[in-house]
Amino acid sequence: MAYFCQNVLKIAASSIAGHSNSARFAAYRLSSTAVPSYQHIIVEKQGAKTNVGVITLNRPKALNALCDALMREVSTALDELEKDKDVGAVVITGSEKAFAAGADIKEMVNNTFSQVYGGNFLNHWNRVSTCKKPVIAAVNGYALGGGCELAMMCDIILAGENAKFGQPEIAIGTIPGAGGTQRLIRSVGKSKAMEMCLTGLPITAQEAEKLGLVSRVLPPKELVAEAIKMGEKIASHSKLIVAMCKESVNQAYETTLQEGLLFEKRTFHTTFATADRKEGMTAFAEKRPPNFTDS
Ligand code: CAA
Secondary structure, three states, rough: OOOOOHHHHHHHHHHHHOOOOOOHHHHHHHHEEEEOOOOEEEEEEOOOOEEEEEEEEOOOOHHHEHHHHHHHHHHHHHHHHHHHHOOOEEEEEEEOOOOOOOOOHHHHOOOHHHHHHHOOOHHHHHHHHOOOOOEEEOOOOOEEEEHHHHHHOOOOOEEOOOOEEHHHHHHHOOOOOOHHHHHHHHOOOOHHHHHHHHHHHOOHHHHHHOOOOOOOOEOOOHHHHHHHHHHHHHHHHOOHHHHHHHHHHHHHHOOOEEEEEEEEHHHHHHHHHHHHHHHHHHHHOOOOOOOOOOO
């Protein structure tokens, strides 16, 4: 594949210069591949079978502020990872200090209404939530504004003990613009969502877990490895059925219970048209591991 460079060690070493999470790279360097052409992110394939795509936001000096170029690179990386038949799940992470401190305030400070409305500013960020493959956010440090919204676009959020989630846009005279007012309420309920959006104050990882915003809290140094392990587990299943399952869970956000239940039932029925459903059940009956073919 053109986008994955084989010269792993050399590129990993040069592209992570200045990256604060060097310990995890040391642990994974040998089984990873890296992309030389991105400026603001690092893209690798990780895990024992190199079947988990890992996108690391890499603007350490700006606490991974999500400038337009960075988010376009994330979209391109997702396009590539989605096309890659080996990849069964994607992890998006940042550094130990910051997942992302929000949209790039300095980049947008002089934008006018006609520019942002006319250009549908931030619309392309949506690419993260349209990825067909499961996306896991591994959040250490700040996940503020667009950073919190980016995490919420992912399917699963794992948080380091030091993570802070917040929507502080109100303090700079604007409101969340990439899903904060909509997705937050679905995770934490109206009162907490209002509190976060109207005060601008962040919540801790522990609170986020209690509220259901994140599925697990882990020691910061173990976070990315755990996310990759989770990605590997997901990737061990049929990619076809995983995509159907993800689509069905996501319906719960979009529709009424009755329509969602019908969607689920039809999707469940549809799994019976696949080879992997037959293989999975046959393998269970024969007491052997399944050999999924993603068909
Ligand atoms: N945009 C641009 N630059 C940012 C940034 C952002 N969102 N967040 C941090 N930076 C930059 C700082 O300007 C600083 O750069 P310089 O060294 O060149 O001055 C560098 O990152 C380090 O930041 P601090 O010195 O502020 O670090 P700190 O540890 O003292 O504070 C922080 C950390 C609390 C996260 C603080 O940086 C902060 O409050 N950042 C802004 C958070 C925010 O308001 N996010 C929402 C943005 S708007 C948005 O996201 C809209 C949307 O819905 C999509």
